[in-house]
Amino acid sequence: MTPGTAVILAAGLGTRIGGRPKGLLKVAGREILYRTMALLQKNGIKHFVIVTNERYAPLYREFIEGHGFNAELVVNPEPEKGNGHSLHLARNRVSGRFVLVMSDHVYSEVFIERAVKGDGLIADRKPGWIDVEEATKVKIRDGRVERIGKGLKEWDAIDTGFFVLDEGIFEVTARLEEERGGDYPLSEVVERTRLRVTLVDGLGWTDVDMPSDLKRARKMLVFTAVKGTGDGFISRHINRKISTRVSYLLAEKVTPNEMTAVTFALGILSAFLTLVNLPLAGILYQLSSILDGADGELARAQLRTSRFGGYIDSLLDRYVDGAFLALLAYSTLRESLWYLVALLALLGSVMVSYSTERFKAAYGEDAYSSIPALRKLPGKRDERIFLTMLFLLYPVEASVKALFLLLAVLTNLRVVITAYLIFRKVLQPKTI
Secondary structure, three states: OOOOEEEEOOOOOOHHHHOOOOHOOOOEEEEEHHHHHHHHHOOOOEEEEEEEEEHHHHHHHHHHHHHOEEEEEEEEEEOOHHHHHHHOOOOHHHHEEEEEEEOOEEEHHHHHHOOOOOEEEEEEOOOOOOEEEEEEEEEEEEEEHHHHEOOOOOOOEEEEEEEEEEOOOHHHHHHHHHHHHHOOOHHHHHHHHEEEEEEEOOOOOOOOOHHHHHHHHHHHHHHHHOOOOOHHHHHHHHHHHHHHHHHHHHHOOOHHHHHHHHHHHHHHHHHHOEEEEHHHHHHHHHHHHHHHHHHHHHHOOOOOOHHHHHHHHHHHHHHHHHEEEEEEHHOOOOHHHHHHHHHHHHHHHHHHHHHHHHHHHHOOOHHHHHHHHHHHHOOOHHHHHHHHHHHHHHOOHHHHHHHHHHHHHHHHHHHHHHHHHHHHHHOOOOOO
């Protein structure tokens, strides 16, 4: 059963990061705490308990009121004590299963989707975004924590700072309160409880201890924000390698909508350049294709995704493609027959995306997820634009005609094969 409450430990004084509350530091334009709470809320968490210190309590209270989360504060008057004591202070605010997270950890959306379904300590055997030397290691035996600590020489996984617990944990904290006078680390609670371990390997997460860690967190968010399914060959092997680096540089400065506007303007400019300079038009068209991935990356990294944003982005892409091919035909073709070929290329380019989007509207499923074979079909937008650039680098009449003919055949053949694959998937009568 999915927990309904999350406890967030935020009582640290942040001395290593300039005496600021780590949870309110921004990464890719959003507070760390906002990211964690918004993603947990999306995955069924309805109530939050934030344990903080007296100095930062007003700031966290203002944050809660400003964002409208269903949250309450618990003030730890002795933040210098171990974070196990902070957990104990939340004992009367939760019941049943609950999530426990640290305020200075940054998690990707996919990580939280997996982690909330786990049990006990969520651990990672293949961490890609942390300094392993500084991380808390876990030694596992029979699926439970045997030992935990930063100094372990032999270890099996890394502690991600994410836990799915139940009220029984407070029996252990109560005993430690008596034994240690309230000064004990969470790691001792975990080791003494011998928590179960759920392995969530290789997904995006990191922690923020130093100012330099903010850059690493931003990079993690952008590089794990790639859409993946639906990308063509050129996007996977060329465009994304560039667009993610652009998104990393712009994540704190540019909104997804602003990026969409810039990309659209570049695309339209490239279309008009076909009237004066074909090689430059092709290069700028390819550049707009590369940057076209950045608005989605920024939206996912900044937690600003919306259906309307995706809808508008798709419409603008069609306008750019239509304008480019129409003006290219106008500026280069003279015979009526080749105008017909160009029209078929333009229609096919529109129908490639329409054939998959119409499937989603009709059946409520993503075509590329439901029919993996579609991912291997050539002719997606990124591939068409890259081909267009190549054909226009050395523009002669024959190369432009060859481009239109290739696009006409490639796109319409892809649409036919897409319809056939969809027929086999959902429409073909089942035989008994």
